[in-house]
Amino acid sequence: MAEEVIDLGKMTRDFKKEAMKIIPGGGNLDLCLNCGTCAAGCPATGLADLDPRKFLRMILLGLDEEATKSPWVWMCTGCQRCIYACPMQIDIPRLVYNARATWPREERPKGILGSCDMALKNASGSAMGASPDDFIFVVEDVLEEVKDTQPGWDELQAPIDKKGAHFFINQNSREPVTEPDELIPLWKLLHVAGIDWTYGSKGWAGENYCMFLADDKSWEHVTRTSIMQCAELGCKVYLNTE
């Protein structure tokens, strides 16, 4: 950080002003006691030479660039432990989210960016880019195999786009794409419990890296696609397995 004295009068504190507009109740930002409880219990403390207390203090001082452009904003997981521990309930992860959003989209971490872009490629919303047809193929294939090889599961179902099913259930892409056998235990449990459920051909993927990317528009698009499929099928409950 700079060696010279910080002239507080020159600071615009734009980031703080914007954040306080968005956060419900203004986020209590001005109530920080500087006690350090948040930093003491944050696993990201010390990474990239920052911690939640320092991050907040920098923003309160108006060191917007230094705070928001630190790679640390990608190392806070948003776990909310700091809010829980903070005597003033200050929502630091929300500030971190806003800081992520100030990065030009193409400069945000490639892995997260790529996963979000994959999800925008087709109607699946999958961070691994699997299309609705890929998903349907894998589910049907795995289901057939269970019926062929395991006795007692002739009635096992893995419905896709079943109209009027009670539960609309989404699915992390990791199973259908990299370890399809891991899909089976959930289907079995739902079957044994007599649950009326369905996947959607659209919006079946449970993960949403656009949210981690702090790309609100894309986040909404991915979520909306999934919710709309649930609504179109007339399902009663949207069950997010993520």
Added chain:
Amino acid sequence: MRKGFGDPVADDLRFVVKSLVGEENFVEMWPNKSNNYCCGGGGGFLQSGFTEERRAYGQIKLDQILATKADYCIAACHNCHAQIHDLSELSGKHFPVVHLWTLICLSLGILGPNEREYLGDDLKEVNMPEQKE
């Protein structure tokens, strides 16, 4: 457990896990519930490219798990599973990290032979359902 849902959900999950493994086989880690630490798999960290930092973040979780001396770690979330599995392998301890669905099906006796990837050798053959010839 996601702190957003609070301790009642953590209690529900304890009911499930204790029903599966038996009260006496469930080891609580410390601190726990809302006071617990995040493993470091969330928020996009796994895809962020900051691998070294992600593992440094996860060190607290690894220490917490090892301190329980439990044979298995259950991760009910995908990101947690991937992160804790990575921590387990990297630490050289190789403790199994299992999904909740695996344990539920195992205890119901309906976990098929190909659905046992994450079980340790001690449970690989346990409660195996009948196979078709």
